[in-house]
Amino acid sequence: MPILDPTWLPLSVLKSKGSNLRFLAFKIEKILREISLISKSASGFIHACDYDQEGEVIGYNILEHACHNKYSLSKRAKFSSLTDEEIIQSFNNLLPPSQKLKDAGTSRHMIDFIYGINLSRALTNSVNKKDSPGADKKGYRQLSIGRVQGPTLAFVVEREKEIESHIFEPYWNVMADFEKNNQIIKTYYYPYRIDTKSAAENIINSCKNQLGKATDINIQKTAIKPPFPFNLGDLQKEAFRFFRFTPSYTLSIAEKLYLSALISYPRTSSQKLPSSINYEKIIKAVSNLDNNLHQNSSYGNKTKSILSYSEISLKLLANKVLKPNEGKETDPAHPAIYPTGQKPKRSLEDSEIKLLDLIIRRLLSSFGEEASSSQIIVTITVKDKFTFKAEEKKIVVEGWIKYYRPYFDLSGFMIQDSLSFLKRNDILKNVKIELLEKFTQPPFRYNQSTLLQKMEREKIGTKSTRSEIISTLFKRNYITNFVLSTAHQSVTDDSKVVSKNSPASNYQKKQPTKDGFVGMQKSGLRPTEIGLAIVNSMKKYIPNIVSTNLTRDMETQLEQIESGNTTSVQVVEKARNQIKEAIESFNLNESKIGQEISSALEVNKTTNLWRKPTSISSLGPCPVCKSGNLIVKKAVKSKKRFAGCTNYTSAKCLTTSPLPQKGTIKNVGKKCEKCNWPIISAHGINQGKRYQWEFCINSSCPLKISNNGNKKITSKQT
DNA sequence: GCAAGGTC
Structure with missing residues (x-):
């Protein structure tokens, strides 16, 4: 029977003999007793947790359960960064408790609990019948599903299905080399994609060894703005791109740096830095870290092109204005991530030094000067009819880019230009022309970084929990990390670092190559048989749990609680009815669901995890x-x-x-x-x-x- | 023990 009305139990129940939470219950009791004791002599209560939904609930629970129902009498301090200025200001302007925020928060807890626990139990029960092939030696196999897990798993499954159903359509490119003054210009026929081989061959026959004329030389300058200060998602993305750290590993390192007072609070979605953190002070403090960080480290300023912190901060402090280039993402409780500039009191691990270096250079770069690039596109026309293009892009003003080195992604930029000597109406000779056969490509598989970005875009989960949810999918064996080149050592667990050489990092080639489609697409995250079976079954019988609609609908409802347009009671009641229906539909089809998932578990047992990707269905x-x-x-x-x-x-x-x-x-x-x-x-x-x-x-x-x-x-x- | 959210 589903549990639709979870209630608080008195501690005495948990303390009773035989309770598996006995030990914890005694610990909790001790903490409650201490808070309760202090609260008795308190003259008033100020709630100063994070000013967001979850923070409101944490403070509410303490005030209600440890301080004897003081929530409604309490005052609320509202600040979004832990600076003296903001804290003083908030304590001088205390607010009444935010009842609606609390209601929205407690509703969220309730809904996630009744959905997640009930469906996970139903799912687990469905495969743990007698003689089920899915059960382990003890006859038990734990499965789970939830409001965030479900849709996230579905993203991976949907992508796999897109890849499987992709039809490789051939197309052709013509690549041509033209020569002038002994300089070779590499061009491609424009438009790039040629649909038939005969058309491509016609181009080759018409242009081979012919003269071409530079009919257009187009130069475009583009400004490259400094990067935004890091929020957690951007930090995880960048650490994956450069160090191949998985998002959950990055969060764990960031947490250590934070607890050592080296960076600000990392679980933030903000890309903004309030001036109250004192920009100048931080930039100055950071410049003293050069020796501390890079001594005894296998990492650091190895080449001259990488500036030291003090060199960068000198340049920045010489500027008239000191203002970071902020993004539009905000956070009600915390500013973007920044280094505190404090000297480490212990020796840091290599991974910590790497991440701290990235955070410091990112912060400094966000204050940097705008950079710019210049793109040159040369059009060469043969017989007034066939057009070829050559293009090159280079950095012309380095600006902030030199502060962000070595992390700036230089791919796509030329170091030397080979086109700018050309002038309009120059005549060039074709010296080489060739045909390339290509195929349309299916979309790329997600890697941990791009899956996290997809969750961000779809607004499911929170900055603090997204990486953990991905790890849960690994833990349950719903997804695996597929490595092509070393299939026998296929990484199926949620490792900390994804090897740079391994395709699991989802190395993406810009253009498909002739043999590309065999090797390119196979790396990245794939659903396992079980993952696939769960999504398929849920889609069939309770589609809500694997669609983002449920989360979206819940968010809307919670916002309406916050704005007072509906009540927590109504929203939870609605969710309760929905889960009742879902569980009923589940129970009606339980044997079918159990069988579908059990056969998938069977497949996982009998086949190797690295078998061909397409055998998953x-x-x-x-x-x-x-x-x-x-x-x-x-x-x-x-x-x-x-x-x-x-x-x-x-x-x-x-x-x-x-x-x-x-x-x-x-x-x-x-x-x-x-x-x-x-x-x-x-x-x-x-x-x-x-x-x-x-x-x-x-x-x-x-x-x-x-x-x-x-x-x-x-x-x-x- | 299962969710998702928070924290050290």
Whole structure:
């Protein structure tokens, strides 16, 4: 039975023998007793927790439960950074307690609890029936789902499905080298994408060894504004980009730096720095850190092009105005992350030095001067008809970029220019021209950094919990980190650092290459069989839990509580009814859900985690037993892949079928007209040639026997 | 023990 009305229990219940929270209960009691004692002699109560929904609830709980129902009598201090100026100001202007903020906060707690706990229990129960293949040795397998976990997992699954259903369409590029004064200009035919090979060949035949004229030289200058001061998400993104630190690892290091008083509070969404933190003081203080940080460190100012903190701060302090370039993200409780400038009182670990260095240079850069780039695009026309373009971009004013080194991303910028010597109407000779065959590419898989950014964009979770939610998905084995080049050492856990060489870092090439589609797309986060099965089942029976609508709807409702347009009682009641319905629908379909997820758990047991990405989904329903699904499996002995039924263990369905050993296999959702077995598509590259074909996987399909088709599949499975 | 939120 779902628990729709969780209530507070008296501590005595938790303290009773046999309670697994006994130890904790005694600890809590001690803290409560102490606060209670102090509160008795207090002349008044000032609530000075973070000025946001959650902060309001924390203070409320203390005032109500430890200070004998003093919330309504308390006063509220409102400040958004811990500077003397702001704190004094807030204590001089105390507000009444923010009842509506508290109501919104407690509703959030209640809703997340009744949704999360009830559905996680239902899910767990559905696979823990007798003889379930999903259960562990003790006969138990813990599953979970929640308002944030669900949609986040669904992002990974949706992306995987997009990749699987992608059709590689060929197109062609023509690349040409032109020469003038012994200088080679590398160009591409414009427009870049040519749809047919014959059109591309026509261009080549018409332009080979011909003269071209520089018909246009376009130079554009673009300002590059200084970066914003860091909020947590931006710090996690940048630390992933440069150090390959995962978001949760970055947060854990930032926390250590904060507890050592080296940086300000890191769990912030703000990209703003109030002047009350005293810019000048911080910039000056930071300049004293040079020796402290970079001595004895494997990291630091190794080359001359990287300026020391004191060199940067001298330049900044010489400027007339000292103002950071702020972003628009705000936070009700904290400013952006900045270094305090204090000297470390202990020796720092390498990872801490790296992150602190990044934070310091980011802060200094945000005060820097605007930089600018110049882009030159040269158009070369052959026979007044065929146009080729060459382009180059370079930094012309370095500005803040020199403060941010080595973290500025220079890819896409040239160091030397090779085009600016050209003038309009110059004549150039074509010396080389070639055809490139390309294919349209599916979207990239998420990595931990881009998944976190997706959560930010969709506004699910909070800055403090997003990285943890991703770690939870790893912990539950719902997602894995797929590494292509070292498939045998595939990283399936939530490691701290993603190797720079490994494609799991989702190294993205700008343009697809001829062989690119084989190697490029396979790295990054993939759902496991279980992850996929959970999203599929939830979508079928309780779609709300994996869609962002639930969160979106809840946010709106909570905002309305804050603004007084609805009440906490109404909102929680509505959620309660929704979960009641969801649980009812769940219970009606429990055996189906249990079976779907159990077969996925079975697949995870019998196949390697690094098997081909596309085998994650079913190839179609089993035509023999009807209740199972045909999936790609690997033969234990021969390691060859074949199609097998998910009911192999549970219902002894022995249906198998050989599959091509190379290339990518895709479920195209069709059934063979003759035998009703699934029709799948296989594609890949064979002897440099791309192929894609569809076929019925039944090796004894009457259609094949009659026309002797599908000779390609001859390998027998053991 | 399961959620999501906060904290050291």
